[in-house]
Amino acid sequence: MNTDAIGGVLGLALTLGFWFGRGTWSPLAAMFPNTVIVVLGLLSLALLIKSWVRPTVQPIFADGNRTRMALTAVALGLWIWSMRWAGFYLSSLVFFALLTVYIAAASRRVTLRNVGVWVVIVAVEVAVLQFVFANLLAVRLPAGPFAP
Amino acid sequence: MDVLAAALQQLFTPYHLMLVLVGTTVGLFVGAMPGLSATMALAVLLPFTFTMDALPGLIALGSVYMGAIYGGSFAAILINAPGTPSSVATTFEGYPMAKAGRAEEAITAATIASVVGGLFGVFALLLLAPPLAAFSLRFGPPEYFWVAVLGLTLIGGLSSGSLLKGLMGGALGVLISIIGVSPIGGESRFTYGFPALQGGVELIVALIGLFVIPELLVMAGTGVGALAKSKLGTARGLLLSTTKKVLSMPGNLLRSVIVGEIVSVIPGAGGNIAGLIAYNEAKRWSKHPEEYGKGSLEGLVASESSNNVTVAGSMVPLLTLGIPGAPPDALILGAMLMHGLRPGAELFTTQGALTYGFILSMGVSAIVMLPIGLFGGRLIYQAVVRVPPSFLVPTVASMAILGSFALRNSMTDVMIMLALGLLGFALKEVGFHPAPIALGLILGPIAETGFVQSRLMGSSYAIPYLKLVESPLSQALIALCVLAIVWPLVSDWRRRRAAKVGRSA
Amino acid sequence: MTLLQRTLAIVLVALMGVAFAQFPERTIDYVISFNAGGESDITARLQQPHLEEILGVNVTITNRAGGGGAVAWSESQRSMRPDGYSVIGVNLPHIATQPMERTDTGYETENFEFITWFQFTPNALLVRDDSPFQTLDELIAYAKENPGSVTIGGSGSNTANHIATLQLEQLAGIDLTYVPFTGTGPTVPALLGGHVSALMSYSPMAVLQSDQVRTLAIASAERLSFLPDAPTFVEQGIEIVSGAHRGVAAPPGTPAEIVEALTEAFEEATRRIAEEQEEMGFAIIYVSGDEALELVREVTEEYAAILETLQ
Numbered sequence: 001m002n003t004d005a006i007g008g009v010l011g012l013a014l015t016l017g018f019w020f021g022r023g024t025w026s027p028l029a030a031m032f033p034n035t036v037i038v039v040l041g042l043l044s045l046a047l048l049i050k051s052w053v054r055p056t057v058q059p060i061f062a063d064g065n066r067t068r069m070a071l072t073a074v075a076l077g078l079w080i081w082s083m084r085w086a087g088f089y090l091s092s093l094v095f096f097a098l099l100t101v102y103i104a105a106a107s108r109r110v111t112l113r114n115v116g117v118w119v120v121i122v123a124v125e126v127a128v129l130q131f132v133f134a135n136l137l138a139v140r141l142p143a144g145p146f147a148p
Numbered sequence: 149m150d151v152l153a154a155a156l157q158q159l160f161t162p163y164h165l166m167l168v169l170v171g172t173t174v175g176l177f178v179g180a181m182p183g184l185s186a187t188m189a190l191a192v193l194l195p196f197t198f199t200m201d202a203l204p205g206l207i208a209l210g211s212v213y214m215g216a217i218y219g220g221s222f223a224a225i226l227i228n229a230p231g232t233p234s235s236v237a238t239t240f241e242g243y244p245m246a247k248a249g250r251a252e253e254a255i256t257a258a259t260i261a262s263v264v265g266g267l268f269g270v271f272a273l274l275l276l277a278p279p280l281a282a283f284s285l286r287f288g289p290p291e292y293f294w295v296a297v298l299g300l301t302l303i304g305g306l307s308s309g310s311l312l313k314g315l316m317g318g319a320l321g322v323l324i325s326i327i328g329v330s331p332i333g334g335e336s337r338f339t340y341g342f343p344a345l346q347g348g349v350e351l352i353v354a355l356i357g358l359f360v361i362p363e364l365l366v367m368a369g370t371g372v373g374a375l376a377k378s379k380l381g382t383a384r385g386l387l388l389s390t391t392k393k394v395l396s397m398p399g400n401l402l403r404s405v406i407v408g409e410i411v412s413v414i415p416g417a418g419g420n421i422a423g424l425i426a427y428n429e430a431k432r433w434s435k436h437p438e439e440y441g442k443g444s445l446e447g448l449v450a451s452e453s454s455n456n457v458t459v460a461g462s463m464v465p466l467l468t469l470g471i472p473g474a475p476p477d478a479l480i481l482g483a484m485l486m487h488g489l490r491p492g493a494e495l496f497t498t499q500g501a502l503t504y505g506f507i508l509s510m511g512v513s514a515i516v517m518l519p520i521g522l523f524g525g526r527l528i529y530q531a532v533v534r535v536p537p538s539f540l541v542p543t544v545a546s547m548a549i550l551g552s553f554a555l556r557n558s559m560t561d562v563m564i565m566l567a568l569g570l571l572g573f574a575l576k577e578v579g580f581h582p583a584p585i586a587l588g589l590i591l592g593p594i595a596e597t598g599f600v601q602s603r604l605m606g607s608s609y610a611i612p613y614l615k616l617v618e619s620p621l622s623q624a625l626i627a628l629c630v631l632a633i634v635w636p637l638v639s640d641w642r643r644r645r646a647a648k649v650g651r652s653a
Numbered sequence: 654m655t656l657l658q659r660t661l662a663i664v665l666v667a668l669m670g671v672a673f674a675q676f677p678e679r680t681i682d683y684v685i686s687f688n689a690g691g692e693s694d695i696t697a698r699l700q701q702p703h704l705e706e707i708l709g710v711n712v713t714i715t716n717r718a719g720g721g722g723a724v725a726w727s728e729s730q731r732s733m734r735p736d737g738y739s740v741i742g743v744n745l746p747h748i749a750t751q752p753m754e755r756t757d758t759g760y761e762t763e764n765f766e767f768i769t770w771f772q773f774t775p776n777a778l779l780v781r782d783d784s785p786f787q788t789l790d791e792l793i794a795y796a797k798e799n800p801g802s803v804t805i806g807g808s809g810s811n812t813a814n815h816i817a818t819l820q821l822e823q824l825a826g827i828d829l830t831y832v833p834f835t836g837t838g839p840t841v842p843a844l845l846g847g848h849v850s851a852l853m854s855y856s857p858m859a860v861l862q863s864d865q866v867r868t869l870a871i872a873s874a875e876r877l878s879f880l881p882d883a884p885t886f887v888e889q890g891i892e893i894v895s896g897a898h899r900g901v902a903a904p905p906g907t908p909a910e911i912v913e914a915l916t917e918a919f920e921e922a923t924r925r926i927a928e929e930q931e932e933m934g935f936a937i938i939y940v941s942g943d944e945a946l947e948l949v950r951e952v953t954e955e956y957a958a959i960l961e962t963l964q
Contacts, residue, residue: 007576010575011316018323021338023756028603029333029496032596033326040319040557047312056310060484060577064369071421072368073570076361076545082564083549092549096542097367104538121539129546137184138713140682191689191716195698248703288848289832329720329755330902334810336720336755341761342728347719394769415842471841476733478690478838485861492864557715558724597835605848607830608801 001060003050011044068106073101087144094127155504158203159324163368164509167204168211172513173520174482175215179222180528182229182356186216190479204488206506209483211513213476214459218517221258221452222525225251226375226532227544229360233351233420235585237427237451239359240306245443247376251529256390257445258452259521264394265453266514268405269412269460273467273507277496281468284413289605290616293598294625296416296591299421301632302411302428306583313585319573321588322595323350324568331593332600344560351420353552353561354568354589358582360548361569364541373537377531386524394449400430401453408454410463415473420590422461426454432635460510467491469504546607673711676737680711683901684733684741686725688718691836691901692857693742696772699929703922704934721809722747727759735906737915740768745898749953750811753960762953766907767945768915770900771923773936776817776872776893777883778805781844782865784851789869789889792851793825798826806849808837812855813897816959817872821853822963824891855897859883860934872896879931895955898948900940916941 018037022030061069079095086094089118097119104118133139158164158349178189189212197205208577220231225242238258245254272280287295302317304311327338330349339345356461367373394401404426411422431440440447462473463480472478481491487493495503535543552565572582606615617623663819683701687693697714704712719726722744731740743765752758778789783882786792796803807814810833818831832849834840836857844852852858852866859868859880868883872893876885901919903912915916923930927937940948 001578007313007316007578007580010578011320014320014323016337021340023328023335023337025335025337026333028600029330029335029337032599033323033337036319036322036326036592040316040323043312043316043319047316050312056579058579061369063366064371066369068371069365069369070237072365072541076364076566078355079545080549080566084559085560088550092546096546099542099545100538102538103371103537103541104299106193118539122542125543126546129550133550133554135477137178137188137554138715139550140557140713140715141553142559171921187689191694191698191714194689194695195701198699198702265841285842285846288843288846313847323774329723332833334721334751334754334812334833336757339757341757344724345756346721346727346755346757348723350719376798416839465842469841469844469845469865472690472838473689475690478688479695482690482695482698486929488932490863496865556719556724557717558719593835601832601834604832605804608799651938 002051002055002057004047004056008044008048008051015041015044083142086142089130090144097122150321154501154503155508158501159505159508164207167207168509169516171211172215172516175212176219176524179216179219179231180230182223185232187475189216190476194479195433197483198486203502205483207509209480210510214510214513217456221453222528223255227442228354228363236421236456237423241444241447248377248443251375251378253390255525256387257394257448260391260394261449261452263284263455263514263518264401265405265456266619269457270511272409273460273463274330277464277468278412280464284465286621287414289598289601290622292594296595298629299591301629302424303584304636305428305431310579313580317580318588321585322592324594325589331597338354348591349564349603350555351589352555353565356548356552357565357569359574362573362576364544365573367537369539373540379531394553399448399500399501400446402449403429404454405457409461412458413464415465415471422458423451426450446594466496671855676708677708678835682889683712684717684725685717686717686722689716694919699926700922703925706830707918707921714838723751723758729904730760730764733904735904737907737911740903743900745952746813746956749956754811755850764905765902766903766912769919770940770945771936772899773896775896776813777854777859778793778854778869779852779854779866781865781907793827796827804830804849805851805853806832806833806834806840806843807853809833818853818943820893857934
């Protein structure tokens, strides 16, 4: 893949994202962000030109199984999203266990017995984390309906 | 020196020494958790110190602070997470070392470097506080702007590979740091209709996302733990050989601690960039610059020795002028005020025994880091190595989530962490290193604030921007910036010419 | 216990709690919308042990910094439960000026149940102790001759510091240059290093830095007991009485009797730490009930009028 071209396009997309996020700011507040947006845009264009003249070509997302990386990312997203209403304990229990089984299954055969043992370990680990943060560090974790 | 003797006598009681020991240990474990900052630990501790006497209260706070900054190196080395912003540079070398099976060596070296840095900081605070404080006051808004620019020139050294991509990363980091309420004018910028974005992107949240999430996904993708190459069971004589290695670079150590001291006495700019600047200098002066980024012990030592100087370093403006140099110092100031101690000259005269006792306790804390760190570090390291990747990935993920949440108790921050992590992963795959982005994030606000304030300060001038270049210190900093940009070009040119000569000969 | 049994048990206990409510019966979350270590935070941590003793339950302090306080304030009005177990520190004029000046602020000034205002920090005009300005008059005279060349540092834009500087300009007919800093912290090195001519800061700074700075004028109605030598603006002929108030509020919809219980507890806690607070330069006040909302309205009107003239 031509990583320079992808990088240039990404850079331009981010430039546009920030450009259209501007508001009606006073001159002093607008000066700095406007300058940096223009700089980012120009650099992105330069990278696009370079991608055409002297491209860097290398494989991307090649360190490992792409599906697994994508699904792990999705799982992280769902984990965080569900924490809002299910609370830290419950959603962490579910997604921690899911990820454990899923990643383990990549390199070994997973029996039902394994899963049982792991869920217990996960339940304990998440409980310890919850205890340390909520009780020792006085952090108010999202409680949800089943907080211990 | 009567006062020092009195201070020592006060300090060396079993109760006080136990406080140092416990405080340092607690700090170490808190600092080792990504996202749990020294500031948080001190905030939780503060109400307890109200009920203690002044000296033990301050000792507890100081030791936790010292331990936490050092503990940040564990997360940096073992899971690529800068536990505190000051350990960003530690990830550059520490994590590659760990991946290559040298985690224990890295931890040992970080420990020794931290002890050296911590002790140097304490000595400087004892001996040089007044002149250092006077020096720190010379930095006004124009000077802050140039310090930030100087920091941004590090992008050249940090963007392994493509300078163009490094610069883009830096610009992106600056733009992300602008999100939120503007420091001057108080206007909402880039909030896209979300009130929560007024708070902007917290530095640590961004760092966790940018540094941890990509590693996490690669670990999940390969199904192999990052430390798979490490063997348990200590290599015999590792402590001795590593100590020798670290101490055999006195130039590097001295340069790094001096950089750490100078940067950390400047309030507000300090701690976060000390490690980066020391790292960059180490690389510039190194005989083996090609090892950097692949696990250079030199780079690791530079970062860790300089960032532990900052603990006592940021105490210079606090104790002499009542100016908290870094966020944790504000809590220490709170504890002092509660006990009727007012920063200033009086602190070093009438209250001398107490003040020096507190300063010396930080030195003791730095020393006890050695046994605690070597032992605690081993424990943490072994845990990380033993845990199979199927558990390590979700464990690190839950730490990243908790860490980014705990900072401001905000779910928004957790989502920002993940979003930046995914963006960072995509960018990393196409050749953008996260370091320049981090640099932009750290320095963007300093640069903008300094620039706009200077512009305002020059309002009555014919050309307001002249304020930026007025003071001799500004001019010196500008010279340093020019040097930082030109030097690599010159040395590159000389190397190329040398290569050419070599070939034709 | 199975999950179901446990859920049932929890629900049962919760119901009983509602039936025999005796506020408070569990941990109260005291949200501070600024970072740990700031003045708001330290004041709250001073109150914390006393509140726990008075109320008989745990009180935890949660820092939700961001946007000069706005992030936590908007969240408190949107999603905090109005049951008295969540309270939030509030600051004036911040909650008055932010919604006027910003987009996406996310909260309304009066949409809180104010428990009490317990602290007042008047603005204080400070110069370094070796400054040529011995009195306010000298500063004004100099500024008249050299318009714009006197720089006044202060904390933030559209803050009490900023507005007081504008008032001083208007009332004295001078032209000053206000330089905002990110909080009171960075203003001090700017003054001590001679980067600004003076600071418009708050009274605690005048106390904390008393051996390095001189207080030219303080914006309280009368001289403060803990700063007896500092003259007021008023006695020097400049009618400025202004500063920042600190208080605590419950989210909108919190039942009145719970707010009253909290008012009592906070007033008592304030009384117990009053002496320490005054030593640190904070003026202690007890503005509760209807007066609390009244104060918010007054400040809002006053600042709206001044900001109007700016536009």
